[in-house]
Structure formats: C-alpha cells, structure tokens
Amino acid sequence: MELRLSLAGIKRSIKLGRFSRYRNAIVVLASALLVIPLTIWLLQPAAVPDLAHGNVVGARALAAEWAKGDVIVLVRHVERCDHSTAACLSGDDGITERSRSVAVSVGAQFQKMGLSKADIYNSPMIRTAQTATFMFNKVGVGEDWLISCKGTMLRDALSHKVAGRNLILVTHSECMDQLEKDLKLPTSTLGYGASLFISTQSQQAPRMLGFIEASDWHSVTTE
Numbered sequence: 001m002e003l004r005l006s007l008a009g010i011k012r013s014i015k016l017g018r019f020s021r022y023r024n025a026i027v028v029l030a031s032a033l034l035v036i037p038l039t040i041w042l043l044q045p046a047a048v049p050d051l052a053h054g055n056v057v058g059a060r061a062l063a064a065e066w067a068k069g070d071v072i073v074l075v076r077h078v079e080r081c082d083h084s085t086a087a088c089l090s091g092d093d094g095i096t097e098r099s100r101s102v103a104v105s106v107g108a109q110f111q112k113m114g115l116s117k118a119d120i121y122n123s124p125m126i127r128t129a130q131t132a133t134f135m136f137n138k139v140g141v142g143e144d145w146l147i148s149c150k151g152t153m154l155r156d157a158l159s160h161k162v163a164g165r166n167l168i169l170v171t172h173s174e175c176m177d178q179l180e181k182d183l184k185l186p187t188s189t190l191g192y193g194a195s196l197f198i199s200t201q202s203q204q205a206p207r208m209l210g211f212i213e214a215s216d217w218h219s220v221t222t223e
Contacts, residue, residue, distance in 0.1 A: 048180060048188050049210035051197070052219045058210050060222045065199045065209065069117050069164040072157050072206070074176050074196045077131040078103045078214070094126040100134050102193050102214050107135035109217045110168070119162060122170035123147040131193075132170045149175040154182035154206065161200055183208055191215075 051058040065071045078099035081088035086096040095103070110118075115136070122132040124142030132139045145156040146169055153175050161167045169175075176196050177187040183198070185208055190196065193214030200206050212220060 046185075048185055048196070048208055050216075051210040051212050052216035054219060054221060055210070056221060056223065059220050061199075062197055062209050063113070063222055065197075065201065066113050066166060068201070069166050070199055070201045071209070072161055072167045072169070072198050072200055074157075074169045074171050074179060075106070075131070075135070076173055076176060076190055076192055076194045076196075077125070077127045077170060078106075078134075078193045080127045080192075089130060091126065095130045099192065100130075103131050103134035106193050106195070106214050106217065107137070109220075110136070117164065118166040118168055119160070120168045120170070121146060121160065123172060123175075125172070128170045128172070135170070136168070146171045146175060149178050151178070151182075153178040158200065158203060158206065161203075180208075 049055065049058050051062055062071070077095065079086070079096045079102070081094055081096050082092045084096050086098050089095050089097050089100060120132065120136050120138050120140070121143045122128040122140050123146035124144060125147060128146070129139045129142065145152065149156065149171070157167065157169060157179070173190060176190055176194075179196065179198070180187045183206070188196075188211060190211055191213050194211055195214075196211045197209040198206050199209050
C-alpha cells in the first residue's frame with residue numbers, strides 16, 4: 001500500500017506497509033503511556049480527610065467514635081513564640097500571647113464533645129504545657145515520647161490508650177507527621193492548634209478519621 005503526496009509540484013510517495021508491522025506495538029505503547037500514570041495515581045494513598053467545611057459524614061464518624069471512647073487525637077501546640085514576632089506569653093520558649101485565645105477556643109470545642117472520659121497528656125516542652133493549660137485546664141509532667149516520636153508514635157499512643165476512654169495528646173507537628181507515616185498515609189501540613197483524629201475501634205487496625213484546623217471548628221457539622 002502506498003500513499004502519494006504532492007506539495008508545490010514535488011511528488012513523494014510513502015509506502016505504508018512498512019509501518020503496519022509496528023501498528024500493534026504502537027497501540028500497546030500508547031495504551032501503556034495512558035495506563036501507567038493512571039495506575040500510579042490510583043495506588044497513591046488517599047489524603048487525610050478534612051473533617052470541617054461541611055464534611056457531615058466525617059464529622060458523624062468522629063462523633064460516634066468519640067462517644068464510644070475509641071479515639072486518639074493529636075493536638076498541635078498553638079503558635080510558638082520563637083517562630084513569631086508576636087509578643088510572648090512568658091519567655092521565648094513558650095507560646096505567643098495572642099495564641100492563648102486560640103487554645104481556649106479549641107478547648108471549648110473539645111468540651112462540647114465531652115471530656116468526662118478522656119485522658120490528656122502533653123510533651124515536656126513549655127509550649128505544649130502552656131497549650132494544655134489553656135486548652136484543657138490541665139497540664140502533665142510531660143511525656144518524652146510525645147516529642148521523641150520518630151518511628152514510634154502510633155505504637156506509643158496505642159500503648160497509652162485505655163479501653164473506653166479517648167486519648168488526647170498535646171504534641172508537635174513532627175509527631176503528627178510520624179503518625180500519618182505509621183498509618184501509611186501522606187503527611188499533611190497542619191497548622192498551630194490543629195487536631196488529628198484516629199479511631200482505635202480495632203487496636204490491630206487503627207484508622208485515620210481526619211483533621212480539624214484550629215480556625216475551622218465552626219464549620220464542623222453533623223447535620
């Protein structure tokens with residue numbers, strides 16, 4: 001089979017037979033170029049859900065698990081003074097003065113959820129101790145595992161979880177990242193005062209429920 005072309009008086013012929021033998025290979029290659037990226041995308045772990053902004057299904061799941069005492073939540077300390085130009089609450093190793101109200105506001109949201117069956121721990125750092133004080137009106141002596149958490153965050157959290165009681169851990173962004181890694185999830189960039197929730201309904205297979213940023217609690221709804 002031959003294709004004849006004529007352009008500006010110049011005639012050319014192309015024998016198509018030589019290309020037909022490669023047709024199947026070309027089709028396979030083109031298909032692979034489409035399928036491989038799609039497969040990679042489908043196999044990527046899902047992003048951690050945002051439980052705010054009208055995510056009714058996610059908020060209901062959190063409420064149900066919280067009522068049963070099956071939740072572990074990591075709460076990031078509020079704004080640290082040494083990373084800000086804002087006035088310090090007391091010393092540059094703690095939180096800023098303006099972030100105190102953020103901690104109080106987030107604590108009020110947890111109070112609405114219910115704290116009667118919740119155990120609260122904080123890391124030894126002053127910024128987490130101050131955050132726990134204003135958020136939950138409680139501060140512990142400080143748990144080293146809530147700052148030295150590389151590779152052990154999920155294991156240590158589960159070991160401190162009491163059946164039928166929620167576990168609140170006031171900690172740091174790197175420990176929240178580690179928890180996501182332990183659950184084989186992509187890490188999130190969570191802000192000061194953010195909360196990261198997991199369900200321990202099955203201790204053998206804890207699962208991510210999602211996160212709520214400190215400023216987004218007003219948009220959390222179960223209706």
